Amino acid sequence: MTSPDTAALRPRLPSPVQELSDPRCARHGVRLLLKRDDLVHPELIGNKWRKLAPNLAAAAGRTLLTFGGAYSNHLRATAAAGRLLGLPTVGVVRGQELADRPLNPSLARCAADGMRLRFVDRSTYRHKSEPDTLRALLRAADAEDAYVVPEGGSNALAVRGCRALGAELRGRGDVVAVACGTGGTLAGLAAGLAPGQRALGVPVLRGGFLTAGIAALQAEAFGGPRGSWHLDERFHFGGYARTGAELDAFARDFEDRHGLPVERLYVAKLLYGVLALVEEGAFPRGTAVTAVVTGRPFGPRP
Numbered sequence: 001m002t003s004p005d006t007a008a009l010r011p012r013l014p015s016p017v018q019e020l021s022d023p024r025c026a027r028h029g030v031r032l033l034l035k036r037d038d039l040v041h042p043e044l045i046g047n048k049w050r051k052l053a054p055n056l057a058a059a060a061g062r063t064l065l066t067f068g069g070a071y072s073n074h075l076r077a078t079a080a081a082g083r084l085l086g087l088p089t090v091g092v093v094r095g096q097e098l099a100d101r102p103l104n105p106s107l108a109r110c111a112a113d114g115m116r117l118r119f120v121d122r123s124t125y126r127h128k129s130e131p132d133t134l135r136a137l138l139r140a141a142d143a144e145d146a147y148v149v150p151e152g153g154s155n156a157l158a159v160r161g162c163r164a165l166g167a168e169l170r171g172r173g174d175v176v177a178v179a180c181g182t183g184g185t186l187a188g189l190a191a192g193l194a195p196g197q198r199a200l201g202v203p204v205l206r207g208g209f210l211t212a213g214i215a216a217l218q219a220e221a222f223g224g225p226r227g228s229w230h231l232d233e234r235f236h237f238g239g240y241a242r243t244g245a246e247l248d249a250f251a252r253d254f255e256d257r258h259g260l261p262v263e264r265l266y267v268a269k270l271l272y273g274v275l276a277l278v279e280e281g282a283f284p285r286g287t288a289v290t291a292v293v294t295g296r297p298f299g300p301r302p
Helices: 047-059 073-085 096-100 105-112 122-126 131-140 156-168 184-192 210-222 245-258 267-280
Strands: 017-020 031-035 064-068 089-094 116-120 175-180 198-203 229-231 288-292
Touching (some): 047 064, 047 073, 047 156, 047 184, 089 105, 089 122, 116 131, 156 184, 156 210, 184 198, 184 229, 198 210, 198 267
Parallel strands (some): 031 288, 089 116, 175 198, 175 288
Antiparallel strands (some): 017 031
8 A cells, every 4th residue: 555645734834933922921031932833734733743644654554543532632633634634544442431422522523534433441441552452452443454553642653753843943942841641742852852952741641650651752762862851740630631620710811811722631731830830930031931832622623
């Protein structure tokens, strides 16, 4: 089979950088910039494009099988890519109990884009990367020849794809901050930044497991550590897909101040964390902080 022409998806690269005027930053002498990766593509947004494009090429026209939870942005992006490129897609969804319920809007979008959904129990899902379990899942999905993309799209190809994000930001911020799910974007971003720039990851899940995962991804992609990066794990608001009134109020205020729709599961936590650090005095006066906007609120198809 031939590789799909991912250029046909017409990504907007490099994505623009815009500086915001925010009094919370100004009074601490900090500049706040946004890397608008939410504008890369109307359906394959931000880091999803950067992670998926090299994997789509490697799939060479085969069925794509991947994994995610009930609200996975990665599943939606993979399904959209399949529709746009004419590739079959299969999504293995965490939670067998969801099989008998109506599809939520996120999974309904996946199905509308042609993705075959397979629901598995949470114990099986935890072991999905083990060879015997993976073979059984592929067999059950009638997709034994599929190209497998890991949960969140984070593998060595994806990490190398995200290195371009860092390269686009060379000289555009002393600190570059990004929200983290599986850590693949941060692993690549840090590798692409210039010497002297630092990457900051804001995990949206709790658990403290990402440090080892990011190190492993960099080892797989580059043979060892690359760039300067660290995590601040205080801003997950209880875990993935959890937000709450405080975060929602913050996001609505940010939208009102700057006219930017704020995606709640990743971007709101990132921006909350960055501004909390500014208020804590974590950045010396004169520091430029660039926050990577990796997505936008889920809604009707563009």
